[in-house]
Amino acid sequence: MHARIVAALTLARRNAKLRQVDLAKRLGWQQAYVSRLETGERQLSVDEYVAVALAIGVDPVVLLGEVMAAD
Template structure:
């Protein structure tokens, strides 16, 4: 089944929101990686779009940053809806 062209764009917006939340929380990539038990390079790879986050990883990242994963996703989708209307 082909991937919808909108999916990578949506993923990019979600990652941008997570990256902004990380910066707002004054966390460096290495700090977030430690909280997750990941390598810093893994955080860098998803933030630069080299790697896509799975749903469970998205939830783990949001929680490690200290934000509600549902609230972040809702904000991204609301922004998307406003941009298309």
């Protein structure tokens, strides 16, 4: 499930034409941290999931619903 959520966030970021560095800047994080989240090196917390989704410009509830429906 975690991998599917991260993949959905990564796809949403790319669809929004945002680079990792752009997303990191919006969140006040380092680009390397975003990279580690996207590669699965770090686990994404619920708080981080919501923050990332909102920074990308997607509704975190809708995105999670889409991930769950694809199961």
